Amino acid sequence: MKLKRFGSFMFILFLAIFVYLYIASQMQTKKQPVSLPTGLNPMVKAATNQLIQQTAKKGITVVITDGFRSAEDQDQLYKKGRTAGGTIVTYAKGGESFHNYGLAVDFALKTPSANVIWDRNYDGNQNGLPDWDEVVAIAKGLGFQWGGDWPQFKDYPHLQMDFGLTLADLQNGQRPPGSSLTSK
Structure with missing residues (x-):
C-alpha cells in the first residue's frame, strides 16, 4: 500500500514539475514587441x-x-x-x-x-x-x-x-x- 502511494506521489510530482517547466519555457519564448526604426538608416x-x-x-x-x-x-x-x-x-x-x-x-x-x-x-x-x-x-x-x-x-x-x-x-x-x- 505504501509503495502504491509513493508511486502516485511520484507521478503527481513528476506531472507538476513537467507542467511548471512547460509554463516557464512558454513564458521565456514569448516574443517581446520589437521596436521599429523611426527614420532612414x-x-x-x-x-x-x-x-x-x-x-x-x-x-x-x-x-x-x-x-x-x-x-x-x-x-x-x-x-x-x-x-x-x-x-x-x-x-x-x-x-x-x-x-x-x-x-x-x-x-x-x-x-x-x-x-x-x-x-x-x-x-x-x-x-x-x-x-x-x-x-x-x-x-x-x-x-x-x-x-x-x-x-x-x-x-x-x-x-x-x-x-x-x-x-x-x-x-x-x-x-x-x-x-x-x-x-x-
Whole structure:
C-alpha cells in the first residue's frame, strides 16, 4: 500500500514539475514587441545623398519619392488596388518592407521642366543611355540592391540595403550597423 502511494506521489510530482517547466519555457519564448526604426538608416541616407550628387554630375536629377515608411503607412499603401482605389503597388504589409526598417528608398527622375517621371527609357542628359539605367548602375556601385532585379514582382523605383539581413531577421529585432535601434 505504501509503495502504491509513493508511486502516485511520484507521478503527481513528476506531472507538476513537467507542467511548471512547460509554463516557464512558454513564458521565456514569448516574443517581446520589437521596436521599429523611426527614420532612414544613416548609412542608407548617406548613400542616397551620394547617389543624388553622383547622378547630378552626369546631368541627371534624381528625386527620392519615398524613404522610411511606418508600418501604418505601409498598410495604407497595401490597401491600394485591394480595399482602396487605384492599382496594386506593393505586396508588402506593414513590417514586411525594407522601407519599414529605414533600409529602402524609391526614386524617380526630374526633367528640366520640373516634371517627375518614371520613364525608364528617358535620356535627359542625351548621352545615348537611359538615365534610369545610369542611376541604377551608380546605386549598385554605392551598395544598393535594385528592385528591378527581383525575379517576381519587379519594383523598378526601389533601392535597398539589407546589410545581409532578411525581413525575418529585421522582424525579430536584428538591426544593421548605424541603426538608431539595434538589437542587443
